[in-house]
Amino acid sequence: MDCLFCNYDKTKYIAENTYGFAIYDEFPVNKGHALIIPKRHFESYFDATHEEITGLYALMNDVKEIIDEEFSPDGYNVGVNVGEWGGQTIMHLHMHMIPRYMGDVENPRGGIRKFKNELVPYDG
Numbered sequence: 043m044d045c046l047f048c049n050y051d052k053t054k055y056i057a058e059n060t061y062g063f064a065i066y067d068e069f070p071v072n073k074g075h076a077l078i079i080p081k082r083h084f085e086s087y088f089d090a091t092h093e094e095i096t097g098l099y100a101l102m103n104d105v106k107e108i109i110d111e112e113f114s115p116d117g118y119n120v121g122v123n124v125g126e127w128g129g130q131t132i133m134h135l136h137m138h139m140i141p142r143y144m145g146d147v148e149n150p151r152g153g154i155r156k157f158k159n160e161l162v163p164y165d166g
Contacts, residue, residue, distance in 0.1 A: 043083060045083055045133075046134070047132060048083050050063070050065065050079070054066075056105065057101060057104045057108060058101075059097055059104070061080060061094050061097025061098055062080045062098050062101050063101075064076050064078050064102075064105045065077050065079070067138070071140050072115075073113055073141065073143075074109045074113035074115060075138065075141065077138060078101055078105060078139065079134065079137075080094050080098060080134075080135055085130075085133045085135060086124050086125065087122045088124065089135070102139060106118070106139065115141030115143055116142060116143050116144045117141075117150070118141055119140040119142060120138065120139055121137070121140075122137050122138070
């Protein structure tokens with residue numbers, strides 16, 4: 043299978059468990075930006091089993107400890123892009139853990155909502 047994550051270099055893992063592995067993002071948004079990736083190949087978060095989600099969540103907590111120790115961030119954004127129109131570019135589920143630092147943006151209020159300035163709030 044020609045999938046970047048299915049064939050990823052295991053020597054670059056920063057953490058691993060039965061269900062997934064973690065790496066530092068090669069195109070980080072902030073220092074310490076990590077990806078949590080399931081070992082089984084599937085595209086969408088919504089295709090994950092309950093066991094995989096539980097395992098990936100546990101791995102995310104392990105990675106948080108690693109990032110906290112190495113980079114001492116002041117906060118985090120955690121997210122998943124699902125599908126092309128959700129911003130997904132590698133069609134193998136991966137979860138972003140983006141450390142945030144005091145002063146990395148002028149006003150962090152709104153969190154990930156601020157990453158898409160031109161998105162107009164839905165008023166139903």
